Amino acid sequence: MPELPEVETTRRGIAPHCEGRSIRQLIIRNPSLRWPVPDDLPARMEGHTIRAVDRRAKYILIRLDTGTAIVHLGMSGSMRVVTDQSPPLKHDHVELQLDNGLLIRFNDPRRFGCWLWSDHPEQHALLESLGPEPLAPEFTGGLLYRLSRGKQVAVKSFIMDNRVVVGVGNIYANEALFKAGIHPNRKAGRISADRYHRLAEAIRETLSAAILMGGTTLRDFVNSDGKPGYFAQSLLVYGKRGQPCPECQRPLKEMRTGQRSTVYCGNCQR
Numbered sequence: 001m002p003e004l005p006e007v008e009t010t011r012r013g014i015a016p017h018c019e020g021r022s023i024r025q026l027i028i029r030n031p032s033l034r035w036p037v038p039d040d041l042p043a044r045m046e047g048h049t050i051r052a053v054d055r056r057a058k059y060i061l062i063r064l065d066t067g068t069a070i071v072h073l074g075m076s077g078s079m080r081v082v083t084d085q086s087p088p089l090k091h092d093h094v095e096l097q098l099d100n101g102l103l104i105r106f107n108d109p110r111r112f113g114c115w116l117w118s119d120h121p122e123q124h125a126l127l128e129s130l131g132p133e134p135l136a137p138e139f140t141g142g143l144l145y146r147l148s149r150g151k152q153v154a155v156k157s158f159i160m161d162n163r164v165v166v167g168v169g170n171i172y173a174n175e176a177l178f179k180a181g182i183h184p185n186r187k188a189g190r191i192s193a194d195r196y197h198r199l200a201e202a203i204r205e206t207l208s209a210a211i212l213m214g215g216t217t218l219r220d221f222v223n224s225d226g227k228p229g230y231f232a233q234s235l236l237v238y239g240k241r242g243q244p245c246p247e248c249q250r251p252l253k254e255m256r257t258g259q260r261s262t263v264y265c266g267n268c269q270r
């Protein structure tokens, strides 16, 4: 599933080709995404100029003068830039044709992604109650400390709550809690301000490293036949149950909640 670093990498991959370009045509090959693609989306976008391609949480915001397309990659979505000579692939459901001869193709085999339209995207129901971006200055240990007072929920669930901070998916929660030395099951309301400062720093470091890693895949956004893969990352604990802890060498432990795996060191994380 594309996580925040992949979405940011996608944004960086398509933005330079889109910004300042006018949209010749928007083709919707299959409107049955997570929510139906609005019938009037082509009429709203065609002939208008893309002012910016931004990101909020895991949404890509394609901003025109007249409003904004809100795009989500869902569970399996990707976007890539191809020339107009390139035939569409299976699952290429939406295609943005630009006046520079390039196409932005949205591919989504499982169709949990979306293409929606909003005049005021920041006030859209999907975006309005989102917490701060993890790499924005508003996201601090102090914020985590304040929001967590009185909370009985486990710290791992707390930092994965989009109303607290966006973009901390399961892998990144595992990695950041390990770096900060905090046990994933510790109650959010029982963690000190100092430890939350370390955790906020660990979240920033983990996501920044992943975004940096994604930067190495950017060339794949133009003219690749396949879709840009979700990039491989160097992880400390996630997926490494039973392997030695990178700090103390004792075997890493795993807990499972539904489909979700938590890997941690019972010695280093308290």
Ligand code: ZN
Pocket (backbone or CB within 6 Å): 245, 246, 247, 248, 249, 250, 265, 266, 267, 268, 269
């Ligand atoms: Zn350890």
